[in-house]
Amino acid sequence: MRGNAEAHELIAPGSLTGVLELMARAPGEWMPIAGGTEIMVAHAAGRLREKKLVSLWGIGELRFIEVSGESIAIGAGATFRDLRMHDTVQSGASLLAKAATWIGSIANQSRATIGGNLVNGSPAADSSPALLVCDAEVELISMRGKRRIPYSSFHTGYKRNAMTPDELLYAVHVPLRFAQHRQYLRKVGTRRAMAISKVALAGTALLHGGVVSEIRLAAASLAPLPARLYRTEAVLHGRALGPLAIREAQEALMEEAKPIDDIRSTAAYRSRVAANLLGEFLNELLTAEARP
Amino acid sequence: MSEHLANSSAGISFIVNGEKRTVAAHGMKRLLDVLREDLHLTGTKEGCGEGECGSCSVRMNGELVNSCLVPVLQAEGATIETVEGLGRAEALHPIQKAFLECGGAQCGICTPGMLMATAQLLAVNPHPTIGEIREGLAGNLCRCTGFKRIFDSVAAVVVEMDATAKTGGAHAG
Ligand SMILES: Cc1cc2nc3c(=O)[nH]c(=O)nc-3n(C[C@H](O)[C@H](O)[C@H](O)COP(=O)(O)OP(=O)(O)OC[C@H]3O[C@@H](n4cnc5c(N)ncnc54)[C@H](O)[C@@H]3O)c2cc1C
Ligand code: FES
Ligand code: FES
Numbered sequence: 001m002r003g004n005a006e007a008h009e010l011i012a013p014g015s016l017t018g019v020l021e022l023m024a025r026a027p028g029e030w031m032p033i034a035g036g037t038e039i040m041v042a043h044a045a046g047r048l049r050e051k052k053l054v055s056l057w058g059i060g061e062l063r064f065i066e067v068s069g070e071s072i073a074i075g076a077g078a079t080f081r082d083l084r085m086h087d088t089v090q091s092g093a094s095l096l097a098k099a100a101t102w103i104g105s106i107a108n109q110s111r112a113t114i115g116g117n118l119v120n121g122s123p124a125a126d127s128s129p130a131l132l133v134c135d136a137e138v139e140l141i142s143m144r145g146k147r148r149i150p151y152s153s154f155h156t157g158y159k160r161n162a163m164t165p166d167e168l169l170y171a172v173h174v175p176l177r178f179a180q181h182r183q184y185l186r187k188v189g190t191r192r193a194m195a196i197s198k199v200a201l202a203g204t205a206l207l208h209g210g211v212v213s214e215i216r217l218a219a220a221s222l223a224p225l226p227a228r229l230y231r232t233e234a235v236l237h238g239r240a241l242g243p244l245a246i247r248e249a250q251e252a253l254m255e256e257a258k259p260i261d262d263i264r265s266t267a268a269y270r271s272r273v274a275a276n277l278l279g280e281f282l283n284e285l286l287t288a289e290a291r292p
Numbered sequence: 293m294s295e296h297l298a299n300s301s302a303g304i305s306f307i308v309n310g311e312k313r314t315v316a317a318h319g320m321k322r323l324l325d326v327l328r329e330d331l332h333l334t335g336t337k338e339g340c341g342e343g344e345c346g347s348c349s350v351r352m353n354g355e356l357v358n359s360c361l362v363p364v365l366q367a368e369g370a371t372i373e374t375v376e377g378l379g380r381a382e383a384l385h386p387i388q389k390a391f392l393e394c395g396g397a398q399c400g401i402c403t404p405g406m407l408m409a410t411a412q413l414l415a416v417n418p419h420p421t422i423g424e425i426r427e428g429l430a431g432n433l434c435r436c437t438g439f440k441r442i443f444d445s446v447a448a449v450v451v452e453m454d455a456t457a458k459t460g461g462a463h464a465g
Contacts, residue, residue, distance in 0.1 A: 006318055012319075031365070037343060040362070044341050044361075105432070106428060107409070107431045110355040110357055
């Protein structure tokens with residue numbers, strides 16, 4: 001089934017204030033559309049219920065990448081192509097740069113925005129784990145002003161988030177200090193350029209004398225929303241890394257994971273794969289520690 | 293209200309293959325349909341209609357996009373290049389020649405998209421490795437050729453364009 005263009009209204013105020021004013025006048029009535037790689041697919045399938053759409057594409061105030069001392073500010077309208085081509089994103093937020101290369105083909109990455117990826121809020125979204133393990137923050141904007149919250153509290157449930165109906169996602173702030181941590185990101189999916197990830201695991205860690213002093217873990221497709229694996233982290237925190245700790249962490253992950261059991265793969269399979277990925281990351285840490 | 297100036301069915305203007313065009317289309321109409329139906333540029337093909345196959349790839353402001361996922365209002369003011377802008381039957385672009393010579397095209401449905409993806413790849417990276425060729429074309433599916441001939445075609449363009457550059461020749465586009 002094909003969606004009918006005439007059934008929708010699309011307008012392009014052309015400026016951030018123009019969009020925010022519109023949203024303030026009629027909160028919840030206008031659905032923002034950025035690169036459209038989620039919305040137009042829904043439209044093609046006849047699944048787009050929203051009648052009124054307001055375009056964010058081409059608004060320069062949302063498409064920026066700015067480096068300031070300790071963090072990178074990424075405008076919600078930055079595309080994944082913008083991200084993977086950016087020197088400081090590559091060096092200072094390398095997990096995000098890597099995830100960017102996964103968001104479909106080059107043609108998709110040229111339209112897909114980081115804002116659209118996060119607001120769409122799929123549990124399989126590829127940028128989420130990379131941002132979660134770097135303590136990223138998101139900045140929201142409305143006519144009432146801007147506010148900043150940890151990205152880890154942005155998603156509140158399956159496809160639900162902390163934004164109010166008059167707000168837009170404005171920017172994502174990624175601290176640069178994690179470039180000094182050991183980092184890991186791997187996705188196991190069916191077809192590299194296309195498939196929405198089956199399972200992905202991201203991790204950052206800092207070890208001192210073999211003891212885990214900081215560790216952050218997050219996975220895609222392991223819960224109804226993108227989320228940190230706090231309980232698995234807790235098993236490792238402050239502990240000397242070794243085969244026993246690794247096994248216990250893997251068991252904790254299998255407990256903590258609550259994948260939605262959809263047709264892409266079964267929940268048990270996903271948890272098992274994620275535990276294997278965790279094993280790989282932790283063994284990499286062990287090997288790196290053993291090197292003089 | 294001023295924003296309604298930019299509303300759905302008012303004239304939408306952009307540059308296609310170097311020419312300014314204005315269409316009276318609904319803003320949510322897909323760029324793909326506007327190119328094919330309103331502008332009769334039927335070189336751009338529809339495969340899947342959902343961003344998966346790349347048959348509809350065109351260049352927009354110097355970037356490769358799937359025109360089936362672009363509402364035409366978002367192309368307002370943009371510079372668009374379609375396969376028709378690459379070359380003509382009497383004056384084929386080197387990329388088109390290479391696809392012909394290397395058997396990179398069979399049924400032809402994927403070909404315009406492949407050509408545009410190749411044009412994009414070479415515009416950013418004139419000397420791609422085989423891995424980079426594969427990545428550049430990873431969003432373009434072909435049901436006929438098994439891809440090898442397509443990758444060979446791209447590799448052949450690189451060699452040919454280098455040779456032409458050395459002998460001081462120039463290519464259009
Ligand atoms: C072929 C294909 C392959 C894909 N592969 C992957 C993949 O491997 N991994 C992956 O994670 N995703 C993938 N995607 C999904 C998609 O490309 C991404 O989620 C993309 O980042 C969405 O961004 P967009 O700008 O296109 O969103 P849009 O479709 O424009 O919008 C998506 C949602 O976000 C909202 N929104 C957008 N921007 C804002 C903002 N600034 N403030 C508030 N709300 C906003 C919209 O209202 C909408 O609800 C794929 C899509 C396709 C078509
Ligand atoms: S028709 Fe656009 S990607 Fe398949
Ligand atoms: S030549 Fe037929 S799909 Fe590629």
